[in-house]
Amino acid sequence: MAAAITLDKVTAGYQDVPVLHDITLSISPGERVAVIGRSGAGKSTLLNTIYRRYPEHTALIPQASALVANLSVFHNVFMGCLDRHSTLYNLRTLVAPPAAEVAAVTRVLEAVGLAEKLFAKAGNLSGGQQQRTSVARAMLNGRPIVLGDEPVSALDRVQGGDVLRVLSERHETKIFAMHDIRLALEHSDRIVLLEAGRIVLDEPSNHLSYERLLPHFEGELQ
């Protein structure tokens, strides 16, 4: 089967300062990959690099929820499918949301447990609620590959697990950057460990254990 994502000796960074070195990575459709590593290891850069290379096939859940504070939760989630409608229809939805769109947005919000906030202003939500709005936006976007940059960092482990499960049902291929080793092991088939911008470990999750990964996080609270 053709790979969903292929990176071949990629070096990337910000403003001439390389963050990723020599990354070679191939991810097949249907895989559920957790990218782990200390903060600053290059997880976000890796996800953003993939996002820029496969814009047609990916939906991104950025680390900071990246919502428009002045718009409602509905409009923020609806932004996930702006490309599927005409400009006129989008503008109409901005002013008077059609029932069909409200229903579609409500469905994804229900999946992340935020349906009651449908028309609340995004700026008034808590951090966890903002994160779930950002997840719902990616789900409505519906592209086959979802890139989640710490998508459940503001949620507790139970809620976080639920959100990762619905995300996994919705998107064919899943790549999550995480720093919680247990959550990563529980919700992935494959672990990619980054250290100082290089892949130092790439193995199926069921070959790994918390104890084996922990030394790589020495000095960071787990």
Add this chain to the structure above:
Amino acid sequence: MRKAGYLPGLTYGSATQIFLLAAIIALPFADLSLSAVHPGAEFRRLLAGILAPSFSAIELRSVVWTVAFAVLGVVVGGSAGLVLALFFDRSRLVRLTAAFLRSVHELFWALFLMQITGLSPATGILAIALPYAGIFAKVFAEIFEEADKSAESVLPHRTAAVSRFAFARFPVVAQQLKTYTLYRLECAMRSTLVLGFVGLPTIGFHLESYFKEGHYAQATALLACFYVLIGTRRLWARPWTVPVLAIASLFVLPEATGNGSTWNNTVRFFGHDIVPAPLRSHSLWHGETWAAFGSWVWRITVQQIGPGTVETLILAQIALVAAGALALLLYPIVSRRFLGQVGHYLGRVMLVVVRSTPEYMLAYLLLQLMGPSMLPAIIALSLHNGAIVGYLLGRQADQLALRVDAPNGANLYFYQTTPTLYGQFLAYMLYRWELILRESAIFGILGLKTLGYYVDAAISELRIDTATLLLVGVAVLSMSVDACSRHLRRRLRIEAFPVRLSAHHGAQSARSSGAYTGAAHAQQPVA
């Protein structure tokens, strides 16, 4: 520091010295005489008028028209500016157009527009809308530039530009655009007042005649009415009232007073009036036509643009230094750090009075009292700008984090606050430089020999072609000063400091309207 190797380093001190030197060189060439025969008597009559205002002089229609012109000018100028702002970073043509529009003062625009649309509402609205479109374009573009783009960056690939703008760009900055537009409405009120001095039926029209006839009691009443309008701006100018006001304004505007058909005037204006005289009805294929044109340009440049520019610069440079000195003197008086709560209230009052009093009107009044010379103009410019910068510095001084054992009084002033605020002070003054220059050019209409004098004379002799060339001269001068000011701010590394009065008031809302801050409603800035 990068340039330190081959350019003499520019410090706060040497920059100050350059401007001081320029003002000192200019001083002997400035006419600073007090030529009024009885300035004392006239001052006493002014004081008597101020103490006993005659409120029956207020003509309601002119008040309504003042608001109507300002609202429509801002609505038209703001809409045009918003469209220009969208292409600001992509198109040099748009940037140049905006720079040209805002480098020409609204009074000059009015004088020109009268040739086409006569003394009509269109003249008043466009005279404000044209320069304001240029200002709006620049400020809106800056707001878009600095906006949080994180939501925009995760929009689905191939989202159309309009949807992109409507969902992820506009809502992020809506609060800032709103605050700035409402602030501009206040500026537009001042502009309409000044447009009254050249004939539009606003409050300024009546003010001018009362001033001219020495009816200070009536003038005081009108001015008080204007202060109330400005002071209550936050009550009547709100996001939802502006559309209502705009539509209502369309219905109450005065009738145009006959100046023939606008269409015929437009054809005549662009087809004949504005065409340089040597090129009219002469073949453009002949060398001598262009030779005549060349000598026409040369004659106007040498006889009018040259002397006008020198006189404008003399006035502007002296006024700039005087305003700076005044600001440094004033800021401790309006600062809580120096005068406590008293300073705070003094600052408020000073700001309201100064902001609502247009420099042009102040200069007109002072010229009336003191007689024609450059002195009244310098006083008007330095009072207005010095007080605004003084107020802003006072607020900055209040926000400085001082150590517990900080000195007080003169030691605090000379050793702590003034050195700390000096970069900010220079940033304010360098920004004000261009505003003072634009205003100096305009004061020519009042009889000083600055560029405005020649523009006004050419228009009243219906030599529109000459006036147009002069206007290009004004625009070039003001754009050069603007460029020079920006260069100096970069060299001094103070380019990131806030410079606009509106920035001071919009700061709070700007901070809390980020895309994912989770902050509650942006606070209404304080009055």
